[in-house]
Amino acid sequence: MTLFEILSVWILITTILAIVVGPIAAVIVTRWGDNQRDARRRKTEVLSTLMRTRPMRLSYEHVGALNLIQLEFYGIEPIQTAYSSYRAHLNQEYPKEEGPQHTFNEERGDRFIELLHQIAKHLGYGFDKRDLEKLSYGPQGWENDENTIRMLRAMSMDLLMGKQSLNVVMRTPPPPSDMFPPPPAV
Numbered sequence: 001m002t003l004f005e006i007l008s009v010w011i012l013i014t015t016i017l018a019i020v021v022g023p024i025a026a027v028i029v030t031r032w033g034d035n036q037r038d039a040r041r042r043k044t045e046v047l048s049t050l051m052r053t054r055p056m057r058l059s060y061e062h063v064g065a066l067n068l069i070q071l072e073f074y075g076i077e078p079i080q081t082a083y084s085s086y087r088a089h090l091n092q093e094y095p096k097e098e099g100p101q102h103t104f105n106e107e108r109g110d111r112f113i114e115l116l117h118q119i120a121k122h123l124g125y126g127f128d129k130r131d132l133e134k135l136s137y138g139p140q141g142w143e144n145d146e147n148t149i150r151m152l153r154a155m156s157m158d159l160l161m162g163k164q165s166l167n168v169v170m171r172t173p174p175p176p177s178d179m180f181p182p183p184p185a186v
Helices: 003-052 060-072 077-090 098-122 129-134 140-160
Strands: none
Touching: 003 060, 003 098, 060 077, 077 098, 098 129
8 A cells, every 4th residue: 555545544534533523522522511501500509599598597598508509519628518517507406595695606607607608719709708797688677577477386386286375355346436427517
């Protein structure tokens, strides 16, 4: 075989490989890019939900986002460590005395802010920890409403369980008032 024949065969084989492998490689690269973007989007959604619900840590959205951290940030050691520390604190019993309650709440808040900070840092956000803690807003009315709902729920359960009774008081209705004004004087 001459050099020209060898080069011709080589070019033919290379062309066939390019025709077959090129589109397959393009699909693989595109799918890989799509998977990377989708993973980042899901991670950003977790961070967004946690940021949005910072003042409402008992909300279903907040708890749902916390439960996704283990999956979405799998293998990212600083986030997994902060999450484990926060989750361990969440599972501790709340102290009965007021002094330890304040320390307990501060510790819980610090661990949550550390978790937020680690997630934000991983996603390329340079938030300051103090800003994460101080620059959130939750109206006092929301907290009041939640406390009222909890109180009503507890009272209803006590009533239904027979721990509390419902007092019924008979009252005499007020005398009927005249619906119409008196006729004009003539």
